[in-house]
Amino acid sequence: MALATLHWKTDETLAVGKGATVQQFVASLGGDKLEIDVAPWGEGHLRINGREIAHVDGVKDRRQAFRAIKEIAERYVETHMLKSEKKTASIALPAVKAKLLEGKKGLIVGIANESSIAWGCAKAFRAFGAEVAVTYLNDKAKKFVEPLARALEAPIFMPLDVNTPGQMEAVFERISKEWGKLDFAVHSIAFSPKDTLRGRVVDVPREGFATTMDVSCWTFIRMAHLAEPLMRKGGTLFTMSYYGSQMVVKNYNIMGVAKAALECAVRYIAAELGPKGIRVHAISPGPLATRAASGIPEFDALLDKAKAKAPARSLVSIDDVGVATAFLAHDAARLITGETLYVDGGYHIID
Numbered sequence: 001m002a003l004a005t006l007h008w009k010t011d012e013t014l015a016v017g018k019g020a021t022v023q024q025f026v027a028s029l030g031g032d033k034l035e036i037d038v039a040p041w042g043e044g045h046l047r048i049n050g051r052e053i054a055h056v057d058g059v060k061d062r063r064q065a066f067r068a069i070k071e072i073a074e075r076y077v078e079t080h081m082l083k084s085e086k087k088t089a090s091i092a093l094p095a096v097k098a099k100l101l102e103g104k105k106g107l108i109v110g111i112a113n114e115s116s117i118a119w120g121c122a123k124a125f126r127a128f129g130a131e132v133a134v135t136y137l138n139d140k141a142k143k144f145v146e147p148l149a150r151a152l153e154a155p156i157f158m159p160l161d162v163n164t165p166g167q168m169e170a171v172f173e174r175i176s177k178e179w180g181k182l183d184f185a186v187h188s189i190a191f192s193p194k195d196t197l198r199g200r201v202v203d204v205p206r207e208g209f210a211t212t213m214d215v216s217c218w219t220f221i222r223m224a225h226l227a228e229p230l231m232r233k234g235g236t237l238f239t240m241s242y243y244g245s246q247m248v249v250k251n252y253n254i255m256g257v258a259k260a261a262l263e264c265a266v267r268y269i270a271a272e273l274g275p276k277g278i279r280v281h282a283i284s285p286g287p288l289a290t291r292a293a294s295g296i297p298e299f300d301a302l303l304d305k306a307k308a309k310a311p312a313r314s315l316v317s318i319d320d321v322g323v324a325t326a327f328l329a330h331d332a333a334r335l336i337t338g339e340t341l342y343v344d345g346g347y348h349i350i351d
Protein backbone atom coordinates (compact mmCIF):
# COMPACT_ATOMS: atom_id res chain seq x y z
CA MET A 1 0.00 0.00 0.00
CA ALA A 2 1.58 3.27 -1.12
CA LEU A 3 1.54 6.22 1.24
CA ALA A 4 0.06 8.47 -1.43
CA THR A 5 -3.27 6.62 -1.43
CA LEU A 6 -4.32 8.32 1.80
CA HIS A 7 -5.94 11.64 0.94
CA TRP A 8 -6.68 13.59 4.11
CA LYS A 9 -9.55 16.05 4.06
CA THR A 10 -10.66 18.32 6.83
CA ASP A 11 -13.91 17.31 8.41
CA GLU A 12 -16.41 19.97 7.30
CA THR A 13 -18.55 19.44 10.37
CA LEU A 14 -15.85 20.79 12.66
CA ALA A 15 -14.56 24.33 12.84
CA VAL A 16 -11.30 24.55 10.93
CA GLY A 17 -8.54 27.09 10.59
CA LYS A 18 -6.42 28.89 13.14
CA GLY A 19 -9.21 29.67 15.56
CA ALA A 20 -10.43 26.10 15.91
CA THR A 21 -9.38 24.27 19.01
CA VAL A 22 -9.32 20.75 17.66
CA GLN A 23 -8.98 20.12 13.97
CA GLN A 24 -10.11 16.87 12.40
CA PHE A 25 -9.00 15.16 9.19
CA VAL A 26 -10.53 12.15 7.55
CA ALA A 27 -9.37 9.75 4.87
CA SER A 28 -11.01 6.66 3.51
CA LEU A 29 -9.55 3.53 2.06
CA GLY A 30 -12.13 1.24 0.51
CA GLY A 31 -14.69 0.74 3.26
CA ASP A 32 -12.34 1.81 6.06
CA LYS A 33 -12.49 5.23 7.70
CA LEU A 34 -9.37 6.86 9.15
CA GLU A 35 -9.65 9.92 11.37
CA ILE A 36 -6.99 12.20 12.81
CA ASP A 37 -7.65 14.96 15.28
CA VAL A 38 -5.01 17.37 16.43
CA ALA A 39 -5.02 20.07 19.08
CA PRO A 40 -2.98 23.32 19.09
CA TRP A 41 -1.07 22.24 22.23
CA GLY A 42 0.55 19.41 20.25
CA GLU A 43 -1.72 16.46 20.96
CA GLY A 44 -3.10 14.15 18.28
CA HIS A 45 -5.12 10.95 17.88
CA LEU A 46 -5.57 8.40 15.11
CA ARG A 47 -8.76 6.35 14.90
CA ILE A 48 -9.45 3.67 12.35
CA ASN A 49 -13.05 2.57 11.98
CA GLY A 50 -13.79 4.30 15.28
CA ARG A 51 -11.05 2.50 17.24
CA GLU A 52 -8.16 4.53 18.65
CA ILE A 53 -4.92 3.26 17.10
CA ALA A 54 -2.34 5.88 18.13
CA HIS A 55 -1.87 8.99 20.21
CA VAL A 56 0.88 11.64 20.27
CA ASP A 57 1.42 14.18 22.98
CA GLY A 58 3.89 16.93 23.82
CA VAL A 59 4.98 17.88 20.29
CA LYS A 60 5.40 21.58 19.48
CA ASP A 61 2.07 22.41 17.86
CA ARG A 62 -0.87 21.18 15.86
CA ARG A 63 1.07 21.04 12.59
CA GLN A 64 3.73 18.77 14.09
CA ALA A 65 1.09 16.62 15.77
CA PHE A 66 -0.64 16.19 12.41
CA ARG A 67 2.63 15.27 10.69
CA ALA A 68 3.49 12.70 13.38
CA ILE A 69 0.04 11.08 13.38
CA LYS A 70 -0.16 11.09 9.59
CA GLU A 71 3.11 9.18 9.45
CA ILE A 72 1.83 6.64 11.97
CA ALA A 73 -1.35 6.18 9.92
CA GLU A 74 0.61 5.61 6.73
CA ARG A 75 2.92 3.11 8.38
CA TYR A 76 -0.07 1.35 9.91
CA VAL A 77 -1.77 1.05 6.54
CA GLU A 78 1.44 -0.30 5.04
CA THR A 79 1.90 -3.03 7.61
CA HIS A 80 -1.71 -3.92 8.53
CA MET A 81 -4.12 -4.68 5.77
CA LEU A 82 -7.42 -3.07 6.57
CA LYS A 83 -10.78 -4.81 6.08
CA SER A 84 -11.41 -3.48 2.59
CA GLU A 85 -7.83 -3.97 1.50
CA LYS A 86 -7.84 -7.57 2.66
CA LYS A 87 -10.84 -8.23 0.47
CA THR A 88 -9.37 -6.85 -2.74
CA ALA A 89 -5.91 -8.21 -2.01
CA SER A 90 -7.18 -11.75 -1.49
CA ILE A 91 -9.22 -11.69 -4.68
CA ALA A 92 -6.31 -10.30 -6.71
CA LEU A 93 -4.14 -12.83 -8.48
CA PRO A 94 -0.42 -12.75 -7.73
CA ALA A 95 1.67 -11.09 -10.45
CA VAL A 96 3.94 -13.66 -12.07
CA LYS A 97 6.18 -12.81 -15.01
CA ALA A 98 6.82 -16.30 -16.36
CA LYS A 99 3.67 -17.99 -17.67
CA LEU A 100 5.13 -21.42 -16.98
CA LEU A 101 1.80 -23.24 -17.28
CA GLU A 102 0.52 -21.44 -20.37
CA GLY A 103 -1.65 -23.73 -22.51
CA LYS A 104 -2.49 -26.04 -19.62
CA LYS A 105 -6.09 -26.52 -18.52
CA GLY A 106 -7.19 -27.82 -15.17
CA LEU A 107 -10.08 -28.43 -12.82
CA ILE A 108 -10.17 -27.02 -9.29
CA VAL A 109 -12.66 -28.55 -6.85
CA GLY A 110 -13.01 -27.22 -3.31
CA ILE A 111 -13.22 -23.43 -3.41
CA ALA A 112 -15.66 -22.34 -0.70
CA ASN A 113 -14.34 -18.81 -0.16
CA GLU A 114 -11.14 -16.77 -0.33
CA SER A 115 -9.62 -18.68 2.61
CA SER A 116 -9.88 -22.04 0.83
CA ILE A 117 -6.71 -23.93 -0.04
CA ALA A 118 -8.29 -24.60 -3.45
CA TRP A 119 -8.48 -20.84 -4.03
CA GLY A 120 -4.74 -20.54 -3.24
CA CYS A 121 -4.12 -23.26 -5.82
CA ALA A 122 -6.44 -21.71 -8.42
CA LYS A 123 -4.75 -18.32 -8.04
CA ALA A 124 -1.31 -19.83 -8.52
CA PHE A 125 -2.28 -21.94 -11.55
CA ARG A 126 -3.95 -18.98 -13.19
CA ALA A 127 -1.08 -16.62 -12.39
CA PHE A 128 1.28 -19.06 -14.12
CA GLY A 129 -0.91 -18.88 -17.21
CA ALA A 130 -3.10 -22.00 -16.92
CA GLU A 131 -6.85 -21.93 -17.54
CA VAL A 132 -9.01 -23.27 -14.74
CA ALA A 133 -12.49 -24.74 -14.45
CA VAL A 134 -14.08 -24.12 -11.06
CA THR A 135 -16.89 -25.83 -9.17
CA TYR A 136 -19.03 -24.72 -6.26
CA LEU A 137 -20.86 -26.88 -3.75
CA ASN A 138 -24.44 -25.59 -4.13
CA ASP A 139 -26.54 -22.44 -4.60
CA LYS A 140 -25.72 -21.26 -1.08
CA ALA A 141 -22.00 -21.45 -1.81
CA LYS A 142 -22.30 -20.04 -5.33
CA LYS A 143 -22.42 -16.38 -4.32
CA PHE A 144 -19.09 -16.71 -2.48
CA VAL A 145 -17.35 -18.64 -5.23
CA GLU A 146 -18.69 -16.70 -8.22
CA PRO A 147 -16.58 -13.52 -7.75
CA LEU A 148 -13.50 -15.72 -7.36
CA ALA A 149 -14.32 -17.69 -10.51
CA ARG A 150 -14.74 -14.36 -12.29
CA ALA A 151 -11.32 -13.17 -11.08
CA LEU A 152 -9.90 -16.42 -12.45
CA GLU A 153 -11.74 -15.91 -15.76
CA ALA A 154 -12.90 -19.49 -15.40
CA PRO A 155 -14.61 -20.58 -18.65
CA ILE A 156 -16.31 -23.46 -16.84
CA PHE A 157 -18.16 -22.79 -13.57
CA MET A 158 -20.42 -25.60 -12.43
CA PRO A 159 -22.07 -27.03 -9.32
CA LEU A 160 -20.48 -30.08 -7.79
CA ASP A 161 -21.74 -31.73 -4.64
CA VAL A 162 -20.07 -35.14 -4.65
CA ASN A 163 -23.13 -36.53 -2.86
CA THR A 164 -25.33 -35.68 -5.84
CA PRO A 165 -25.17 -38.51 -8.34
CA GLY A 166 -24.06 -37.45 -11.80
CA GLN A 167 -22.67 -34.02 -10.93
CA MET A 168 -19.02 -35.02 -11.12
CA GLU A 169 -19.64 -36.83 -14.39
CA ALA A 170 -21.37 -33.70 -15.76
CA VAL A 171 -18.31 -31.58 -14.93
CA PHE A 172 -16.00 -33.98 -16.77
CA GLU A 173 -18.39 -34.19 -19.74
CA ARG A 174 -18.36 -30.41 -20.04
CA ILE A 175 -14.55 -30.34 -19.84
CA SER A 176 -14.39 -33.02 -22.51
CA LYS A 177 -16.72 -31.04 -24.79
CA GLU A 178 -15.14 -27.65 -24.18
CA TRP A 179 -11.45 -28.49 -23.85
CA GLY A 180 -11.17 -32.05 -25.14
CA LYS A 181 -8.35 -32.59 -22.66
CA LEU A 182 -7.31 -32.01 -19.06
CA ASP A 183 -3.79 -31.27 -17.81
CA PHE A 184 -4.38 -31.16 -14.06
CA ALA A 185 -7.08 -31.57 -11.44
CA VAL A 186 -7.06 -30.43 -7.82
CA HIS A 187 -9.25 -32.27 -5.32
CA SER A 188 -9.42 -30.10 -2.20
CA ILE A 189 -12.46 -31.38 -0.33
CA ALA A 190 -13.07 -33.34 2.82
CA PHE A 191 -16.03 -33.92 5.08
CA SER A 192 -16.90 -35.81 8.22
CA PRO A 193 -20.15 -35.50 10.21
CA LYS A 194 -19.51 -33.50 13.38
CA ASP A 195 -20.26 -36.32 15.83
CA THR A 196 -18.06 -38.71 13.85
CA LEU A 197 -15.15 -36.28 13.66
CA ARG A 198 -15.34 -35.25 17.31
CA GLY A 199 -15.56 -38.74 18.75
CA ARG A 200 -12.80 -41.27 19.35
CA VAL A 201 -11.79 -43.38 16.37
CA VAL A 202 -12.63 -46.48 18.39
CA ASP A 203 -16.26 -45.34 18.70
CA VAL A 204 -16.86 -44.32 15.09
CA PRO A 205 -20.26 -45.37 13.76
CA ARG A 206 -20.37 -47.23 10.46
CA GLU A 207 -22.39 -44.53 8.68
CA GLY A 208 -20.10 -41.69 9.80
CA PHE A 209 -17.06 -43.70 8.79
CA ALA A 210 -18.53 -44.43 5.36
CA THR A 211 -19.43 -40.76 4.75
CA THR A 212 -15.98 -39.57 5.83
CA MET A 213 -14.19 -42.05 3.60
CA ASP A 214 -16.58 -41.51 0.72
CA VAL A 215 -16.32 -37.71 0.51
CA SER A 216 -12.72 -37.37 1.64
CA CYS A 217 -11.11 -40.31 -0.17
CA TRP A 218 -13.28 -42.17 -2.68
CA THR A 219 -14.20 -38.97 -4.56
CA PHE A 220 -10.51 -38.48 -5.36
CA ILE A 221 -10.34 -41.98 -6.77
CA ARG A 222 -13.44 -41.21 -8.81
CA MET A 223 -11.94 -37.96 -10.07
CA ALA A 224 -8.82 -39.81 -11.18
CA HIS A 225 -11.04 -42.35 -12.97
CA LEU A 226 -12.88 -39.62 -14.87
CA ALA A 227 -9.72 -37.62 -15.57
CA GLU A 228 -7.73 -40.54 -17.02
CA PRO A 229 -9.33 -40.56 -20.49
CA LEU A 230 -8.91 -36.77 -20.75
CA MET A 231 -5.22 -36.91 -19.89
CA ARG A 232 -4.14 -38.56 -23.12
CA LYS A 233 -0.90 -36.62 -23.18
CA GLY A 234 -0.30 -36.98 -19.47
CA GLY A 235 -1.32 -34.76 -16.59
CA THR A 236 -1.16 -34.28 -12.85
CA LEU A 237 -3.72 -35.10 -10.18
CA PHE A 238 -3.62 -33.49 -6.74
CA THR A 239 -5.40 -34.02 -3.48
CA MET A 240 -5.00 -32.33 -0.08
CA SER A 241 -3.88 -34.34 2.91
CA TYR A 242 -2.63 -33.57 6.41
CA TYR A 243 0.07 -34.75 8.82
CA GLY A 244 -2.65 -36.35 10.98
CA SER A 245 -2.54 -39.23 8.46
CA GLN A 246 0.88 -40.24 9.74
CA MET A 247 0.86 -39.17 13.37
CA VAL A 248 -1.86 -39.03 15.98
CA VAL A 249 -2.84 -35.35 16.05
CA LYS A 250 -5.20 -34.37 18.86
CA ASN A 251 -8.78 -33.82 17.60
CA TYR A 252 -8.01 -34.98 14.03
CA ASN A 253 -9.46 -38.40 14.79
CA ILE A 254 -11.22 -40.21 11.94
CA MET A 255 -10.05 -37.65 9.40
CA GLY A 256 -6.52 -38.94 10.03
CA VAL A 257 -7.69 -42.40 9.01
CA ALA A 258 -9.30 -41.01 5.85
CA LYS A 259 -6.17 -39.03 4.96
CA ALA A 260 -3.99 -42.14 5.43
CA ALA A 261 -6.25 -43.97 2.96
CA LEU A 262 -6.10 -40.98 0.63
CA GLU A 263 -2.29 -40.87 0.62
CA CYS A 264 -2.22 -44.59 -0.01
CA ALA A 265 -4.68 -44.20 -2.91
CA VAL A 266 -2.32 -41.55 -4.32
CA ARG A 267 0.51 -44.09 -4.43
CA TYR A 268 -1.57 -46.84 -6.06
CA ILE A 269 -3.06 -44.50 -8.65
CA ALA A 270 0.38 -43.02 -9.34
CA ALA A 271 1.66 -46.54 -10.06
CA GLU A 272 -1.34 -47.40 -12.23
CA LEU A 273 -1.40 -44.19 -14.30
CA GLY A 274 2.34 -43.49 -14.35
CA PRO A 275 2.90 -45.35 -17.65
CA LYS A 276 0.42 -42.93 -19.28
CA GLY A 277 2.39 -39.91 -18.08
CA ILE A 278 -0.18 -39.12 -15.40
CA ARG A 279 1.36 -38.09 -12.11
CA VAL A 280 -0.45 -38.14 -8.79
CA HIS A 281 0.35 -36.25 -5.60
CA ALA A 282 -0.98 -35.52 -2.17
CA ILE A 283 -0.10 -32.07 -0.87
CA SER A 284 0.11 -31.91 2.91
CA PRO A 285 -0.17 -28.32 4.12
CA GLY A 286 0.42 -27.17 7.67
CA PRO A 287 -2.71 -25.95 9.50
CA LEU A 288 -4.61 -23.10 7.87
CA ALA A 289 -7.60 -21.27 9.32
CA THR A 290 -10.22 -22.25 6.75
CA ARG A 291 -13.92 -23.12 7.01
CA ALA A 292 -13.11 -26.86 7.13
CA ALA A 293 -10.56 -26.25 9.91
CA SER A 294 -13.19 -24.50 12.03
CA GLY A 295 -14.78 -27.93 12.59
CA ILE A 296 -11.68 -29.10 14.48
CA PRO A 297 -11.75 -28.25 18.21
CA GLU A 298 -8.81 -26.27 19.67
CA PHE A 299 -7.58 -25.39 16.19
CA ASP A 300 -5.86 -22.23 17.49
CA ALA A 301 -3.63 -24.40 19.66
CA LEU A 302 -2.67 -26.38 16.56
CA LEU A 303 -1.73 -23.16 14.78
CA ASP A 304 0.37 -21.96 17.75
CA LYS A 305 2.15 -25.30 17.96
CA ALA A 306 2.83 -25.35 14.21
CA LYS A 307 4.35 -21.91 14.31
CA ALA A 308 6.51 -22.62 17.34
CA LYS A 309 7.76 -26.05 16.22
CA ALA A 310 8.22 -25.66 12.45
CA PRO A 311 11.87 -25.02 11.51
CA ALA A 312 10.63 -22.05 9.43
CA ARG A 313 8.89 -20.66 12.58
CA SER A 314 6.06 -19.63 10.33
CA LEU A 315 2.56 -20.69 9.42
CA VAL A 316 1.94 -21.41 5.77
CA SER A 317 -0.48 -19.48 3.58
CA ILE A 318 -2.80 -20.75 0.88
CA ASP A 319 -0.50 -19.03 -1.61
CA ASP A 320 2.47 -21.11 -0.37
CA VAL A 321 0.40 -24.23 -0.95
CA GLY A 322 -0.80 -23.01 -4.35
CA VAL A 323 2.65 -22.27 -5.71
CA ALA A 324 4.06 -25.63 -4.55
CA THR A 325 1.13 -27.42 -6.18
CA ALA A 326 1.48 -25.49 -9.42
CA PHE A 327 5.18 -26.35 -9.57
CA LEU A 328 4.37 -30.08 -9.55
CA ALA A 329 2.07 -29.58 -12.56
CA HIS A 330 4.94 -28.18 -14.61
CA ASP A 331 6.65 -30.43 -17.15
CA ALA A 332 9.90 -29.91 -15.24
CA ALA A 333 8.39 -32.06 -12.45
CA ARG A 334 7.54 -34.91 -14.88
CA LEU A 335 9.53 -37.51 -12.98
CA ILE A 336 8.05 -36.72 -9.58
CA THR A 337 5.00 -38.80 -8.73
CA GLY A 338 3.24 -40.62 -5.91
CA GLU A 339 4.54 -37.97 -3.51
CA THR A 340 3.05 -36.57 -0.33
CA LEU A 341 4.56 -33.12 -0.38
CA TYR A 342 4.60 -31.31 2.94
CA VAL A 343 4.11 -27.57 2.72
CA ASP A 344 4.41 -26.99 6.44
CA GLY A 345 7.59 -25.01 7.13
CA GLY A 346 9.31 -28.34 7.89
CA TYR A 347 7.05 -29.21 10.86
CA HIS A 348 6.91 -32.90 9.95
CA ILE A 349 10.67 -33.47 10.35
CA ILE A 350 10.78 -32.33 13.98
CA ASP A 351 10.21 -34.74 16.87
Ligand SMILES: NC(=O)c1ccc[n+]([C@@H]2O[C@H](COP(=O)([O-])OP(=O)(O)OC[C@H]3O[C@@H](n4cnc5c(N)ncnc54)[C@H](O)[C@@H]3O)[C@@H](O)[C@H]2O)c1
Nearest residue numbers: 110111112116117161162189190240242287288290291292
Ligand atom coordinates in the same frame (compact mmCIF):
# COMPACT_ATOMS: atom_id res chain seq x y z
N1 LIG B 1 -7.17 -26.14 6.67
C1 LIG B 1 -6.20 -26.94 7.04
O1 LIG B 1 -5.54 -26.75 8.05
C2 LIG B 1 -5.85 -28.13 6.18
C3 LIG B 1 -4.60 -28.72 6.33
C4 LIG B 1 -4.28 -29.81 5.54
C5 LIG B 1 -5.21 -30.28 4.63
N2 LIG B 1 -6.42 -29.68 4.51
C6 LIG B 1 -7.35 -30.24 3.51
O2 LIG B 1 -7.52 -29.29 2.48
C7 LIG B 1 -8.75 -29.54 1.82
C8 LIG B 1 -9.50 -28.24 1.64
O3 LIG B 1 -9.95 -27.75 2.88
P1 LIG B 1 -9.79 -26.22 3.31
O4 LIG B 1 -9.01 -26.22 4.57
O5 LIG B 1 -9.37 -25.39 2.17
O6 LIG B 1 -11.28 -25.84 3.75
P2 LIG B 1 -12.52 -25.27 2.91
O7 LIG B 1 -13.67 -25.35 3.84
O8 LIG B 1 -12.21 -23.96 2.32
O9 LIG B 1 -12.67 -26.34 1.74
C9 LIG B 1 -13.31 -27.56 1.92
C10 LIG B 1 -14.14 -27.77 0.66
O10 LIG B 1 -14.75 -29.05 0.69
C11 LIG B 1 -15.96 -28.90 -0.01
N3 LIG B 1 -16.90 -29.99 0.23
C12 LIG B 1 -17.31 -30.52 1.40
N4 LIG B 1 -18.26 -31.46 1.17
C13 LIG B 1 -18.42 -31.51 -0.19
C14 LIG B 1 -19.25 -32.25 -1.05
N5 LIG B 1 -20.15 -33.14 -0.60
N6 LIG B 1 -19.15 -32.06 -2.39
C15 LIG B 1 -18.26 -31.19 -2.91
N7 LIG B 1 -17.46 -30.42 -2.13
C16 LIG B 1 -17.55 -30.58 -0.78
C17 LIG B 1 -16.50 -27.58 0.53
O11 LIG B 1 -17.51 -27.09 -0.32
C18 LIG B 1 -15.24 -26.74 0.51
O12 LIG B 1 -15.12 -26.06 -0.71
C19 LIG B 1 -9.45 -30.61 2.64
O13 LIG B 1 -9.20 -31.86 2.07
C20 LIG B 1 -8.75 -30.52 3.97
O14 LIG B 1 -8.82 -31.72 4.71
C21 LIG B 1 -6.75 -28.61 5.25
